[in-house]
Amino acid sequence: MKFGRHMARATAAGAALLATLTASAITAPTASAAPWDRCPENKFCIFQDMGYEGEIAYSSHNQPNLGWFNDRTSSYWNKTDHPIAIYMHANYGGILCYDIPAGGSDGHLDNPYNDNWSSFKAGYCEK
Numbered sequence: 001m002k003f004g005r006h007m008a009r010a011t012a013a014g015a016a017l018l019a020t021l022t023a024s025a026i027t028a029p030t031a032s033a034a035p036w037d038r039c040p041e042n043k044f045c046i047f048q049d050m051g052y053e054g055e056i057a058y059s060s061h062n063q064p065n066l067g068w069f070n071d072r073t074s075s076y077w078n079k080t081d082h083p084i085a086i087y088m089h090a091n092y093g094g095i096l097c098y099d100i101p102a103g104g105s106d107g108h109l110d111n112p113y114n115d116n117w118s119s120f121k122a123g124y125c126e127k
């Protein structure tokens with residue numbers, strides 16, 4: 001009887017291991033995808049959270065009002081071929097302006113820029 005129970009446990013353990021390996025093989029491609037991979041080519045992407053996490057919004061056009069995303073951006077990735085100017089108020093207003101070069105990215109916006117973006121357009125800030 002002892003031998004029989006031992007074999008039953010071994011079989012169950014083997015089945016569990018096989019299930020784990022199978023699950024890993026299926027989920028591996030998803031797990032290896034970086035969060036910024038969600039940003040399409042030729043778009044300027046903004047993320048709600050640090051580390052390119054949370055909700056994402058993107059555009060290849062000027063945005064005078066970020067709508068739901070107003071004052072929420074905490075990281076960004078510029079996959080366009082041109083610079084982007086960020087403004088702290090809608091309609092490209094406010095005292096502060098933030099330049100992003102073509103291809104630029106930052107996974108951790110510091111104050112006063114974190115959660116403070118309200119509009120953006122192509123080009124550098126006017127100084």
Ligand SMILES: [Ca+2]
Pocket residue numbers: 047048049050071072073074115
């Ligand atoms: Ca945020």
